[in-house]
Amino acid sequence: MAAKIKKGDTVVVIAGRNKGTTGEVLKVIPDENRVVVRGVNxxxxxxxxxQADAGGLKTFESPVHVSNVALTDPRDGKAVRVGFKTDEHGRKTRYAKRSGESIDV
Structure with missing residues (x-):
């Protein structure tokens, strides 16, 4: 299965307590179908x-399920579904289904 969401993508949370929040994907965990998003969860x-850390109360982002996030449209920043096309060089690229705009540059 091809990865629809990759590290560095900007996503919007579409379900859960952080619904509507946008953030950058910091880590993808494909075995568990989860992603870590900056400022979410x-x-x-x-x-x-x-020896390396003083310890104490630490805050960090916990993984969220990939079905609870959607890629943002490069044109208007709204949630969008992802499709795949082959470009003129024969490479497989992702595109936003709503606007038709390419996600991979």
Missing amino acids: VVKRHQKPS
Whole structure:
């Protein structure tokens, strides 16, 4: 299966407590069908001190399911579905189905 959402993409959350929030994809976990998005699903965890870190109460982004996010349209920034085309060089590229605009540049 081809990856519709990749690291560095701008996505909008379409379901859950952070619905409507946009952010950049920091990490993709394909085995679990999850993505980590900057500023979305922020949780606090207690962390023990180590040699590298002082420990304490840390905040970080927890993964969200890939079905709860959608890619943003390059034209207007709204949520859009992703399709695939082959360009003039024979490469497979992603495009926004609503506007027809290419996502991969």
